[in-house]
Amino acid sequence: MKMVFLALVAVTVVMSIVSFLLMRNDKNRARRGLRRIPERTLFLAAICFGAIGGTLGMQVFMHKTNHWNFRSFFPLLMIIQIAILGYLAYKAFA
Numbered sequence: 001m002k003m004v005f006l007a008l009v010a011v012t013v014v015m016s017i018v019s020f021l022l023m024r025n026d027k028n029r030a031r032r033g034l035r036r037i038p039e040r041t042l043f044l045a046a047i048c049f050g051a052i053g054g055t056l057g058m059q060v061f062m063h064k065t066n067h068w069n070f071r072s073f074f075p076l077l078m079i080i081q082i083a084i085l086g087y088l089a090y091k092a093f094a
Contacts, residue, residue, distance in 0.1 A: 005092040008049065008085060016053030019045040023057025023064070030063070039064075043073070051077035 022045055026037040042064070046054040055074045057063065064070040 001088070001092040005085070005088040008088060012049040012052065012081065012085065015045060015048050015050030016056075017050075018053065019050030020053035020057040020060075023054060023061055027061040027063040039067075039070075042070075046074055046077050049081055051075075051081050054078075 019042070022037055022042055026042065029036050042054065051074055055078045058065055058070060058074060
């Protein structure tokens, strides 16, 4: 169980960094009028345990904060993912 927990923590860290950088990149593209990163790509990164980075990226770069689906689902996904990690940590180290 400890290996599963540690693997999921590693995936969460990597995917959160990816999500954060995707938000930054999309914001920069929006400012320059370039082709944007599809919203489904941003959501996919968040669903794959990158919601922490995606939510942080939204706040830091003030990006997608006016879209109700991002404003609602990214924090919800983040809470769910943190709860899963907490449960696995409890099971692994209890």
